[in-house]
Amino acid sequence: MNADNDKVRHGLAAGPAAASQRADWTVDQGWAAYTAEQHAVWKTLYERQTRLLPGLACDAFVDGMNKLPMSAERIPNFEELSETLHAATGWQIVAVPGLVPDDVFFDHLANRRFPSGNFIRGAHELDYLEEPDVFHDVFGHVPMLMNPLMADFIQAYGKGGLRAQSLGKLTELARVYWYTVEFGLVQQTDGLRIYGAGIASSLSESRFSIQSDSPNRIAFDLERVMRTNYRIDDFQEVYFVLDDLQDLLALANTEFAPYYVRLDGGPTYMPGDMLTTDKVSHRGTGNYHRAAPDKH
Ligand code: HBI
Ligand code: FE
Secondary structure, rough: OOOOOOOEOOOOOOOOOOOOOOOOOOOOOOOHHHHHHHHHHHHHHHHHOOOOOOOOOHHHHHHHHOOOOOOOOOOOOHHHHHHHHHHHOEEEEEEEEOOOOOHHHHHHHHHOOOEOOOOOOHHHHOOEEEEOOHHHHHHHHHHHHOOHHHHHHHHHHHHHHHHHHOOOOHOOOOOOOHHHOOOOEEEEEOOEEEEEEHOOOHHHHHHHHHHHOOEEEEEHHHHHHHOOOOOOOOOOOOOEOOOOHHHHHHHHHHOOOHHHOOOOOOOOOOOOOOOOOOEEEEEEOOHHHHOOOOOO
């Protein structure tokens, strides 16, 4: 695995079952048990990202970050964060040991509980890890959960997830989450900005997604996204761009059923595909992925 690839990989299957887990897979955060080394890993990640993000992260992300009781000094305490978060958008953070089964994940989101990994990556793996740890989940996702538009969207996603599963359309719905909540970009009047957590928590993908000429950048279109595969182990080949974060609210209020009917047929696109119907914000060179075709 390329050391430069500091992105979380979202496996689609949950990790090994934690011993004596609760039905909802939550655990105590165990904040008092964090070691000085673990707090130091947080400090390193936090300091390099907060230095980098101004000018790359969207205004909503920066605003959310500024309002949260979070600093470089220590891994945040989920109860403290939840007090501020709950007052802002009714969300709370619950600790989990890693990836949890889809239906458990959806049920938490549908009830405004954001599952966050309570573990942190090792100093030897600052730039890449298999599952969402506390830095990915808390630093990457929680600032945007302070914004009502994202707060409503992720709850709608949770509710929609349970239904998509019953309709056999989870893959298509997970693509919507991937290309927005995890790897979404938004066009601000002062330029293109990051709102996706998978990017915001990744040093090199923060730069790549905005500054590299390699990836395609295409205006978000729901059906197009539902049909587009994604990579889980390297930078994205395409980023979908919202005109405005208000579009998340429109998405949250969209009836997906007609889309699921249309998705029963028709094409699935590869991440690097470009369609004549795409509203192109940037036509990428593809150099990055051509240079490193298959990482495994
Ligand atoms: N579990 N803890 C955790 N975090 C996630 O982001 C997550 C998960 N389980 C399933 C999952 N994501 C995705 O596969 C769903 O969006 C489909
Ligand atoms: Fe995530």
